[in-house]
Amino acid sequence: xxxxxxxxxxxxxxxxxxxxxxxxxxxxxxxxxxxxxxxxxxxxxxxxxxxxxxxxxxxxxxxxxxxxxxxxxxxxxxxxxxxxxxxxxxxxxxxxxxxxxxxxxxxxxxxxxxxxxxxxxxxxxxxxxxxxxxxxxxxxxxxxxxxxxxxxxxxxxx
Amino acid sequence: xxxxxxxxxxxxxxxxxxxxxxxxxxxxxxxxxxxxxxxxxxxxxxxxxxxxxxxxxxxxxxxxxxxxxxxxxxxxxxxxxxxxxxxxxxxxxxxxxxxxxxxxxxxxxxxxxxxxxxxxxxxxxxxxxxxxxxxxxxxxxxxxxxxxxxxxxxxxxxxxxxxxxxxxxxxxxxxxxxxxxxxxxxxxxxxxxxxxxxxxxxxxxxxxxxxxxxxxxxxxxxxxxxxxxxxxxxxxxxxxxxxxxxxxxxxxxxxxxxxx
Numbered sequence: 001x002x003x004x005x006x007x008x009x010x011x012x013x014x015x016x017x018x019x020x021x022x023x024x025x026x027x028x029x030x031x032x033x034x035x036x037x038x039x040x041x042x043x044x045x046x047x048x049x050x051x052x053x054x055x056x057x058x059x060x061x062x063x064x065x066x067x068x069x070x071x072x073x074x075x076x077x078x079x080x081x082x083x084x085x086x087x088x089x090x091x092x093x094x095x096x097x098x099x100x101x102x103x104x105x106x107x108x109x110x111x112x113x114x115x116x117x118x119x120x121x122x123x124x125x126x127x128x129x130x131x132x133x134x135x136x137x138x139x140x141x142x143x144x145x146x147x148x149x150x151x152x153x154x155x156x157x158x
Numbered sequence: 159x160x161x162x163x164x165x166x167x168x169x170x171x172x173x174x175x176x177x178x179x180x181x182x183x184x185x186x187x188x189x190x191x192x193x194x195x196x197x198x199x200x201x202x203x204x205x206x207x208x209x210x211x212x213x214x215x216x217x218x219x220x221x222x223x224x225x226x227x228x229x230x231x232x233x234x235x236x237x238x239x240x241x242x243x244x245x246x247x248x249x250x251x252x253x254x255x256x257x258x259x260x261x262x263x264x265x266x267x268x269x270x271x272x273x274x275x276x277x278x279x280x281x282x283x284x285x286x287x288x289x290x291x292x293x294x295x296x297x298x299x300x301x302x303x304x305x306x307x308x309x310x311x312x313x314x315x316x317x318x319x320x321x322x323x324x325x326x327x328x329x330x331x332x333x334x335x336x337x338x339x340x341x342x343x344x345x346x347x348x349x350x351x352x353x354x355x356x357x358x359x360x361x362x363x364x365x366x367x368x369x370x371x372x373x374x375x376x377x378x379x380x381x382x383x384x385x386x387x388x389x390x391x392x393x394x395x396x397x398x399x400x401x402x403x404x405x406x407x408x409x410x411x412x413x414x415x416x417x418x
Contacts, residue, residue, distance in 0.1 A: 051414075058359075061221075062223070062227075062228055063225055064221070065220055066221035069218035070218070124214075125218065128216075129182045131208035132192040132200045132201075138213065144214065
C-alpha cells in the first residue's frame with residue numbers, strides 16, 4: 001500500500017480549517033483591480049453555524065430513517081400457495097440448503113393442499129432481500145406479493 | 159499505483175464478498191448490481207426502483223443515502239464505487255478524450271426521476287424503461303458473469319440480456335474510451351444524489367481564494383474538466399481530489415468538524 005500523498009496529508013493532521021468555500025466571484029477592489037472574494041468566507045462569519053449544522057442534520061435524518069426502517073417498519077407480504085417457504089440465498093450461487101433434511105420435511109403449501117396464500121408480516125429488510133430477486137410485486141388487491149419460488153424468476157430484469 | 163487506486167481496490171473487497179446474498183437485505187451505498195455473483199449488498203437504486211413499483215417508501219435506502227451523502231457526499235463516487243473504478247481503469251487507455259458540456263449532467267436527474275421512480279411507480283417492473291432492464295452496470299456485473307458461467311457449465315440456452323441492454327452496455331463501455339466516466343457524468347442516478355450533497359456534506363472541498371494565483375492548474379488536473387477554483391463543490395464533482403495537488407494549496411479537503 002502506498003503512503004498517503006503529500007496533497008492529502010494535511011487532511012489527516014488535526015489542523016484547524018475554515019468552513020467550505022464553494023464558489024467565488026470576481027469583485028473589484030478599491031484599487032480597481034479584480035480580486036477574488038469568497039462567498040464562503042462571508043458565510044463563515046454570518047451563516048457559518050447554520051451551514052455547519054446542515055450536514056449533521058442530514059446525517060441525523062439518515063440515521064433516523066435507518067432506525068425506523070430496521071426497528072419499526074413492517075409490511076404485509078403475501079406468499080402464494082405454490083411458492084416455497086424459503087427462497088434460495090443467491091441468484092447464481094447454488095442453494096446449499098436445498099437438500100437439507102429440514103427443508104425436505106417442510107412441505108410447501110401446495111403439497112399440503114393449503115391453497116390459500118399466506119400473509120406474513122416482514123421487515124423492510126426482508127422486502128429488500130425479496131426485491132433483489134425480483135420477487136415482489138403488487139397483486140390485484142394492491143398487496144405486496146412474493147413471486148419468487150424455488151427457481152430464479154425467468155423475467156429477471158437484470 | 160496511485161493512492162486512490164489502492165483505496166478503490168480495497169473497497170472492492172467490501173462490495174464483492176462472496177456471501178451468497180446473505181447481506182442482500184441491506185443496501186450498500188454504491189452502484190453495484192446485486193445480480194453480480196460476488197455482490198455483498200443490495201443496490202440502492204435497484205431497491206428504490208423496486209420499492210417504487212410496489213408503492214412503498216424505501217426508508218432504509220433513503221436513510222442510507224442521506225447518511226452517506228451527508229457524511230461524505232460524492233467522495234463515495236470517486237473513492238469507493240466499483241463501477242466508477244471500472245471506468246477509471248478504462249480511462250487510463252491512451253485515447254483522445256472529449257469533455258462533456260455542463261448541461262449534460264442534468265440527464266442523471268431525468269434517469270433518477272423517470273426510470274427509477276416514475277416508470278416503476280406507474281407501470282411496474284415489466285416496463286421496458288424500468289432501470290434494471292437497461293442498466294449497463296447490471297449488464298456488466300450481472301449479465302456477463304451469468305453468460306460466462308452458463309457457457310462454462312455447458313448450458314445450451316445462455317441467459318443473454320435483452321438486445322437493448324447489450325447495446326447500451328456496448329455504447330457505455332465504448333464511451334469510456336473517449337470521455338471520462340460517461341456513466342457517472344451522464345446517467346448515474348446514484349451519482350446525481352451524492353453529488354447533490356457536495357454542498358452539504360460534512361467533508362467537502364475547501365478553496366482558499368487568497369492562496370489562488372489563477373494559474374488554472376486545477377483546470378488541467380481535473381479529469382472531469384471542471385473548474386474547481388470557480389466552483390469547488392460543483393454538482394458534477396466526484397471528489398477524486400486530483401485538484402488538491404494545487405501547487406499553492408488553494409484547494410484542500412475540509413470538514414465541518416474543524417472550527418474556522
